[in-house]
Amino acid sequence: MRVYTNKEELITEIKQRSQKYIAEFEKIPEDLRNRRTDEVDKTPSENLSYQLGWLSLLLGWKEEEKAGIEVQTLAEGYKWNNLGKLYEFFYETYGQIKLIEQIQxxxxxxxxxCSWIDSLSEEELFKPEIRKWATTxxxxxxxxxxxxxxxxxFTNFRTKIRKWKKLYYRSLL
Structure with a gap:
């Protein structure tokens, strides 16, 4: 796993990787958002829903902690040994909206x-056991x-969506 020297480096990497990832969805028509291919495990909408779900969880943990609520990671009703159930929740929650809305x-x-990361001290970000929810x-x-x-x-799924596009557009020929 990559190591970052400071929070600015992490923020820059998140922004760069997310923009490259999001750019892969620009030419996918809305009517193909749920199109499945045999060689890629997620549709374009599922791909975005997965990302929305995890970012929502991360930001939710931060908000719960801020409110003085004991954070339950992963999420209430979900277990680390059954992530498929959580992903289905992500797909149901975020997969009902248009691709352009998912992207936004x-x-x-x-x-x-990135704003939250910027508000953290270097110690809060890089030292273990500072945030209760991150202590494992x-x-x-x-x-x-x-x-x-x-x-x-963002990096791995960019490859998957590129493969999805290649397979789909090849099937049109």
Whole structure:
């Protein structure tokens, strides 16, 4: 997993990766948002819904902690050993809106996340066990939770959506 030297580097990486990821959806017509291909595990809408779901969870954990609520990670009713159920919730929650709206919501959540990161001290971001919700057996600092739910999937899922486009457009020939 990538290590960042400061919060500015993390924010820059999130913004760059998210914009490259989002750009992959620009030419996908709305009527193909739920089109499945055999070689890619998510439709374009599911792909965006996944990202919206994880960013919403991260931002929700921050808000609950701020409100003095004991944060339950992953989310109430969901277990780490059954993430498929959570992903289905993401698809149902965010998959009902148009791609352009999913993209706008994702842009908004990325901006909100980056503003929150900017408000954190370097210690809050990079030292383990500062945030209760981020304290696990692995002793991850907050930045790792952020990276694994933003930069990593923006990068990996960009490849998947590019493959989806290639397979779909090839099928038109």
């Amino acid at each position: 919501q994702l842009n908004d959540k990325v901006e909100e996340l 057996k692995a002793r991850w600092p907050v930045y790792k939770w952020i990276h694994i739910n933003t930069v990593a999937p």
